Amino acid sequence: MAAAPLTLARTQPVAAAALAVAVVGIAAILGAYFFQFVVGLKPCPLCLEQRIAYYVSIPLAAMILLGLSVGSSRKVLTLGLVAIAIAMLYNTGLGVYHSGVEWHWWQGPTDCSGAAPDFSTGGSLLEQMNKTRVVRCDEAAWRFLGVSLAGYNVLVSLFLAAVAAWGALASWKAYGSSSVSQ
Numbered sequence: 001m002a003a004a005p006l007t008l009a010r011t012q013p014v015a016a017a018a019l020a021v022a023v024v025g026i027a028a029i030l031g032a033y034f035f036q037f038v039v040g041l042k043p044c045p046l047c048l049e050q051r052i053a054y055y056v057s058i059p060l061a062a063m064i065l066l067g068l069s070v071g072s073s074r075k076v077l078t079l080g081l082v083a084i085a086i087a088m089l090y091n092t093g094l095g096v097y098h099s100g101v102e103w104h105w106w107q108g109p110t111d112c113s114g115a116a117p118d119f120s121t122g123g124s125l126l127e128q129m130n131k132t133r134v135v136r137c138d139e140a141a142w143r144f145l146g147v148s149l150a151g152y153n154v155l156v157s158l159f160l161a162a163v164a165a166w167g168a169l170a171s172w173k174a175y176g177s178s179s180v181s182q
Contacts, residue, residue, distance in 0.1 A: 015079050017167020018064040028156050039102040041141045046098040053091035057084045081168035088161035095154035
C-alpha cells in the first residue's frame with residue numbers, strides 16, 4: 001500500500017506534490033472548520049488570514065492536476081508549484097508571527113490584541129458588554145502538547161511549502177533534462 005505513493009512520487013513528482021498539497025490542505029481547512037463550528041473556537045483575524053494561503057493553494061493544486069491530465073506545459077506546472085510554495089512560505093511566516101503574539105514575544109495587531117472595545121456609544125453598558133465578543137489573537141484558544149493551532153499551522157504550511165518546492169524542483173530538472181536531450 002505504501003509502495004503506490006512512493007512510485008507516484010518517483011515517476012510523477014509534479015502530480016504527487018499537487019495531490020499532497022490538495023489532500024493535506026483540505027484536511028487542514030476541514031480541521032480549522034471543525035474547531036470553529038463543532039468545538040466552538042471562534043477564529044481571530046490572524047487565524048482567518050492564515051486560511052487564505054489554503055484557499056489559494058488547494059484550487060491551484062487541483063488546476064495543476066487538471067493541467068497534467070490535459071498536457072499543459074512543464075513551465076506552467078512548475079510555476080504553479082512555485083506559487084504554492086511561496087504562498088505556504090508566507091503562511092509559515094504569518095503562523096510564526098501569530099504564535100509569537102500568543103506567547104507574548106511581540107505585540108500583535110491592535111484589532112485583536114489591543115485595548116477593549118469602546119462602550120461609550122450609548123445604551124445599556126451591560127447589554128453592550130454582553131453582546132460584544134472580542135476574539136483575541138494574543139490568547140491561544142487551544143493547545144495540544146504545548147503547541148497552539150497557529151503553531152500547528154506553521155508545521156503544516158512549512159511541510160506544504162517543502163512538498164511544492166520539491167515538486168517544482170523535480171519538474172524543473174525533468175524539463176531541463178528533456179530540453180538538453182532534444
